[in-house]
Amino acid sequence: MASTTRPSPAHCxxxxxxxxxxxxxxLAAVVRLIPRPRDLASVSLVNRQxxxxxxxxxxxxxxxxxxxPSMHHKVTAMLSPENPGxxxxxxxxxxxxxxxxxxxxxxxxxxxxxxxxxPRNQRKSFSCSPxxxxxxxxxxxxxxxxxxxxxxxxxxxxxDGERSWMERLARSPLLMEGFKNVESxxxxxxxxxxxxxxxxxxxxGRPLRSLKLSLANISNMPPEPVLAEDxxxxxxxxxxxxxxxxxxxxxxxxxxxxLTLVEVNLKYASKxxxxxxxxxxxxxxxxxxxxxxxxxxxxxxxxSVGTPPKVRSFTISHKEAEGQTAIVAAVxxxxxxxxxxxxxxxxxxxxxxxxxxxxxxxxxxxxxxLYVEAxxxxxxxxxxxxxxxxxxxxxxxxxxxxxxVQLGIAFPFTNVAxxxxxxxxxxxxxxxxxxxxxxxxxxxxxxxxxxxxxxxYTYNTLCQExxxxxxxxxRDGQDEACGTDSLKVLAFGVKGNDHTLSGVLETLKRNxxxxxxxxxxxxxxxxxxxxxxxxxxxxxxxxxxxxQFQP
Numbered sequence: 203m204a205s206t207t208r209p210s211p212a213h214c215x216x217x218x219x220x221x222x223x224x225x226x227x228x229l230a231a232v233v234r235l236i237p238r239p240r241d242l243a244s245v246s247l248v249n250r251q252x253x254x255x256x257x258x259x260x261x262x263x264x265x266x267x268x269x270x271p272s273m274h275h276k277v278t279a280m281l282s283p284e285n286p287g288x289x290x291x292x293x294x295x296x297x298x299x300x301x302x303x304x305x306x307x308x309x310x311x312x313x314x315x316x317x318x319x320x321p322r323n324q325r326k327s328f329s330c331s332p333x334x335x336x337x338x339x340x341x342x343x344x345x346x347x348x349x350x351x352x353x354x355x356x357x358x359x360x361x362d363g364e365r366s367w368m369e370r371l372a373r374s375p376l377l378m379e380g381f382k383n384v385e386s387x388x389x390x391x392x393x394x395x396x397x398x399x400x401x402x403x404x405x406x407g408r409p410l411r412s413l414k415l416s417l418a419n420i421s422n423m424p425p426e427p428v429l430a431e432d433x434x435x436x437x438x439x440x441x442x443x444x445x446x447x448x449x450x451x452x453x454x455x456x457x458x459x460x461l462t463l464v465e466v467n468l469k470y471a472s473k474x475x476x477x478x479x480x481x482x483x484x485x486x487x488x489x490x491x492x493x494x495x496x497x498x499x500x501x502x503x504x505x506s507v508g509t510p511p512k513v514r515s516f517t518i519s520h521k522e523a524e525g526q527t528a529i530v531a532a533v534x535x536x537x538x539x540x541x542x543x544x545x546x547x548x549x550x551x552x553x554x555x556x557x558x559x560x561x562x563x564x565x566x567x568x569x570x571x572l573y574v575e576a577x578x579x580x581x582x583x584x585x586x587x588x589x590x591x592x593x594x595x596x597x598x599x600x601x602x603x604x605x606x607v608q609l610g611i612a613f614p615f616t617n618v619a620x621x622x623x624x625x626x627x628x629x630x631x632x633x634x635x636x637x638x639x640x641x642x643x644x645x646x647x648x649x650x651x652x653x654x655x656x657x658x659y660t661y662n663t664l665c666q667e668x669x670x671x672x673x674x675x676x677r678d679g680q681d682e683a684c685g686t687d688s689l690k691v692l693a694f695g696v697k698g699n700d701h702t703l704s705g706v707l708e709t710l711k712r713n714x715x716x717x718x719x720x721x722x723x724x725x726x727x728x729x730x731x732x733x734x735x736x737x738x739x740x741x742x743x744x745x746x747x748x749x750q751f752q753p
Contacts, residue, residue, distance in 0.1 A: 261287035268309035345380025358392030386412035397442035416464035496532035515545035549753035573610035610643035618648035634679035669731035
């Protein structure tokens with residue numbers, strides 16, 4: 203019979219060795235590292251101290267998908283006064299599938315309930331995707347109730363009623379009180395009144411740390427430049443946002459940490475954005491589909507500006523205009539002007555070549571995330587031809603960037619139903635030189651046979667077999683090259699692009715595979731590529747940020 207005698211005190215761990223003996227600040231830091239909500243919920247059941255820490259982390263940032271009607275009941279339960287986590291909500295994001303327009307009215311009602319019932323002056327961040335989910339009057343209510351907000355999204359106006367609200371917002375000092383703590387702003391202007399309101403918020407809030415300006419929805423804006431009294435030339439958008447900072451260049455009140463520009467005309471960037479926005483503390487720079495982005499990057503590379511030494515993440519997505527070929531050279535010049543990038547994402551369309559591998563290698567000591575895609579031709583995405591590094595350049599790149607954990611790049615074409623081509627094998631072999639690689643995106647698709655067409659299901663099944671084979675080859679090659687076995691995620695294709703492939707009867711979406719295992723009939727475990735959803739994959743693998751990149 204087993205003994206039930208309690209261990210003597212001499213055999214019990216000292217109190218100082220218990221986890222609960224740590225300072226609460228350290229315990230809180232440990233709890234914040236727990237990624238899965240269900241694990242945080244379990245931690246909250248340990249004792250009162252862990253309940254407090256677990257609830258604070260579990261509810262600190264919440265994302266709610268209002269497309270699903272079943273979520274509305276969960277929102278009602280979350281807003282119950284008896285919910286102990288409600289007091290810890292600091293960041294709230296609402297999302298909605300814009301294709302489900304029939305459910306929009308109910309989603310807007312739920313958004314209004316959330317904004318009007320959540321405790322006052324508790325939120326620091328509130329965002330919506332898409333931005334139309336929160337209308338202008340509701341935005342006003344939000345900022346009058348939540349005056350600790352540090353991040354604000356300014357959605358585009360869509361009618362006369364909202365336009366009058368936006369004009370009131372820009373004129374009223376009382377309304378501006380709700381924006382006094384704003385230091386990060388995301389602007390989606392549609393009309394001139396939107397720019398005036400954004401201008402008023404920028405003036406009323408703290409000095410900006412983060413700015414995102416998207417002109418994808420702009421309309422009825424004069425294309426001609428603005429000439430100030432002092433002779434300064436500016437574009438219309440910049441002038442309406444920052445005309446209170448004059449003369450341009452005499453001071454830099456906005457020392458940004460993050461800057462994102464989407465579809466912005468940067469023709470006059472050297473005289474406007476570069477002079478007004480401070481770049482000495484810039485850590486994140488994202489330039490997407492901006493006209494004359496090459497002039498902006500060239501201006502940043504100029505010695506008189508002083509290249510930002512603290513940039514850690516740089517993203518450029520650009521379609522070259524007809525007759526222009528300067529973007530590749532501008533990207534190369536910018537990369538060569540400093541060192542220290544951790545994340546580099548490049549997507550260039552209608553260009554003649556890839557950026558030189560040697561310029562990327564300059565950042566090899568720190569680079570951990572790399573995505574490079576360059577497409578030739580002009581036309582639909584399905585007709586674009588991807589550029590690929592030569593085998594020698596690709597091998598040189600892989601041998602240098604040994605800290606890369608996430609990689610997205612084009613491979614030579616291979617057949618989905620046959621063995622990998624020799625060129626594909628050579629590129630896969632080069633990637634095995636990366637000892638820390640966890641996630642690999644092959645932006646090119648395996649091709650079906652040109653002799654007959656196949657159904658989408660058949661093609662996806664064959665892709666899964668190719669992914670399993672790639673996992674096997676990578677494991678064997680990496681074990682021989684550097685003695686590690688790191689690859690966990692493999693994807694074919696590009697996020698957000700429905701791809702038409704000759705020989706496949708339907709359009710393709712990107713396939714993502716997780717390296718799992720199966721047992722054969724003899725009970726031996728073998729590698730197997732498991733089709734997985736990105737939303738659940740995040741709980742199994744931490745290093746998958748690159749999967750979210752959408753050109």
